[in-house]
Amino acid sequence: MSNPHVLVVDDEADIRTLIKDILADESYGVTVAANAAEARSARADHKFDLILLDIWMPDTDGITLLREWSDDGELNCPVVIMSGHGTVDTAVEATRLGAFDFVEKPLSLAKLLRTVEAALESAGKQSRAARSLLPSLLAPVGRSALMQGLRERVQQYARHEGSVLMSGEPGTGRGAFARYMHGLSRRADEPLTTLTAASITDANCEEQLLGSERDGEVTAGAFERASGGTLVIDELSDLGLVAQRVLFGILESGRFTRIGGTSPMRVDARVVATVGPEYEARIVAGELRRDLISHLSDLFLRIPPLRDYAEDVPELLTYYVDKLVDSEGLTFRRFSVAAQNRLRNYPWPDNVRELKNLVRRLLLSGSSDDIALEEVEAEISASAPLLDEPLVKQDLLALPLREAREQFERAYLQQQLVLCGGKVGHLAKRVGMERTHLYRKLRSLGVDFKSVSSDD
Numbered sequence: 001m002s003n004p005h006v007l008v009v010d011d012e013a014d015i016r017t018l019i020k021d022i023l024a025d026e027s028y029g030v031t032v033a034a035n036a037a038e039a040r041s042a043r044a045d046h047k048f049d050l051i052l053l054d055i056w057m058p059d060t061d062g063i064t065l066l067r068e069w070s071d072d073g074e075l076n077c078p079v080v081i082m083s084g085h086g087t088v089d090t091a092v093e094a095t096r097l098g099a100f101d102f103v104e105k106p107l108s109l110a111k112l113l114r115t116v117e118a119a120l121e122s123a124g125k126q127s128r129a130a131r132s133l134l135p136s137l138l139a140p141v142g143r144s145a146l147m148q149g150l151r152e153r154v155q156q157y158a159r160h161e162g163s164v165l166m167s168g169e170p171g172t173g174r175g176a177f178a179r180y181m182h183g184l185s186r187r188a189d190e191p192l193t194t195l196t197a198a199s200i201t202d203a204n205c206e207e208q209l210l211g212s213e214r215d216g217e218v219t220a221g222a223f224e225r226a227s228g229g230t231l232v233i234d235e236l237s238d239l240g241l242v243a244q245r246v247l248f249g250i251l252e253s254g255r256f257t258r259i260g261g262t263s264p265m266r267v268d269a270r271v272v273a274t275v276g277p278e279y280e281a282r283i284v285a286g287e288l289r290r291d292l293i294s295h296l297s298d299l300f301l302r303i304p305p306l307r308d309y310a311e312d313v314p315e316l317l318t319y320y321v322d323k324l325v326d327s328e329g330l331t332f333r334r335f336s337v338a339a340q341n342r343l344r345n346y347p348w349p350d351n352v353r354e355l356k357n358l359v360r361r362l363l364l365s366g367s368s369d370d371i372a373l374e375e376v377e378a379e380i381s382a383s384a385p386l387l388d389e390p391l392v393k394q395d396l397l398a399l400p401l402r403e404a405r406e407q408f409e410r411a412y413l414q415q416q417l418v419l420c421g422g423k424v425g426h427l428a429k430r431v432g433m434e435r436t437h438l439y440r441k442l443r444s445l446g447v448d449f450k451s452v453s454s455d456d
Contacts, residue, residue, distance in 0.1 A: 004049040004120050005029035009039040009065075010082065011057045015107070019052060022109055023116070036060035043069075048077050050119050052103075055083040056322065063093055070097040078119040082107070140176050141319045142312035146304060150177075153301060158184035162298030163251075163271040167279060171353030172303045174274040175234065182230040187270060190229030195222045197238035205243035206259055209250060213260040223256055226269035233273040236296070237282050241289070248292045271296060306348040306355065314340045316352065320359040330363040338373040346380060410445045417447065 006028050008019045016032040023030045033039040036059050055062040069075045078100040100119045158181045166174045182192045200208050211221030250256045255264045273296045282288040317335050324330045348354055362371050420426035428435040
């Protein structure tokens with residue numbers, strides 16, 4: 001019996017050569033194609049046992065080519081999708097068209113070989129495609145140690161059933177991590193229901209959470225809609241105290257009864273709740289129930305702000321360019337190296353959400369193929385955060401040197417003064433300045449050391 005013959009379709013010559021060498025070493029027959037036209041020609045001349053297909057190609061993208069083969073009834077072997085980035089829509093479409101699996105770039109050689117073997121063994125049995133494709137494409141982007149560790153933690157949590165509390169600033173992608181966890185869990189084929197806490201009032205909370213029965217008409221509440229799957233409660237701090245009490249009662253008892261109903265129903269939804277990083281202060285202020293937080297934090301996950309993994313910004317820029325071109329039909333443009341470096345040093349006060357919106361505006365506003373540094377500077381200066389933002393959220397690179405230095409010194413001395421209990425003498429020793437000079441510096445920067453002292 002002859003060895004399996006694999007067609008590798010990728011517009012990057014280095015990738016084609018790498019895969020060909022790897023598969024040839026494993027005794028596979030390999031044919032390579034640099035674009036869709038070459039792939040069509042190769043399939044006309046040979047019968048393949050497997051196709052490795054890149055999504056992003058210059059003439060015809062991989063999904064379009066896969067659809068062409070599927071519609072013509074010519075998809076007579078497994079297809080494995082290869083891409084550095086993908087979207088959920090792409091995964092769903094590829095699955096519908098018969099794709100077997102998904103391999104992420106940069107390629108893991110061990111993963112590639114395992115996938116090739118599995119695809120060849122399961123030829124014609126592609127029912128697991130949705131299960132294998134979607135979690136890979138839902139994975140939040142980033143190759144930094146921080147993001148890799150976070151994805152590994154989510155993968156561990158996905159195997160458990162406990163409720164999860166996710167803490168992070170708005171725009172950090174807490175919802176994306178919740179979807180990723182759901183996609184990896186045993187509940188992946190069941191509903192993922194998102195409840196926005198701000199939409200729930202003390203007046204409607206029972207109906208929203210419990211559902212209702214009136215005149216024979218049943219309205220399912222959030223827990224019933226999420227039954228078997230995952231219920232994501234977005235921004236828990238926005239719930240009023242009455243709604244928090246109702247939610248705690250459901251979680252504590254593990255059962256709920258629709259308004260107007262008589263039959264209690266068992267809670268069968270994994271709950272994932274998101275909160276801002278200041279949630280402990282909300283508890284102290286009496287705005288958030290500590291017992292509710294305790295009940296929801298069987299597992300805890302901190303989602304970091306984008307400024308903590310700025311080395312991933314270039315990859316995120318590429319990801320959102322591809323995604324917006326694919327999903328919204330925007331014109332493809334690439335970020336220049338200077339533009340990427342500038343954005344690596346931007347503080348991203350609104351995190352990944354801000355980055356996505358910036359990419360969209362730049363794709364819509366320019367006509368050249370490259371996004372220049374000047375375009376980026378114009379966009380970020382137009383949406384600059386207020387100067388009373390925390391220092392880590394201020395774009396000091398956008399300021400003249402003198403103003404940037406003053407902003408840093410002001411924020412630095414204000415925080416140090418708080419740590420010194422408002423005592424300028426202690427502050428002078430802490431920062432290594434002569435006291436008279438320090439008084440002059442505080443006054444010139446507008447730091448009111450007297451109010452700090454009296455408050456403390």
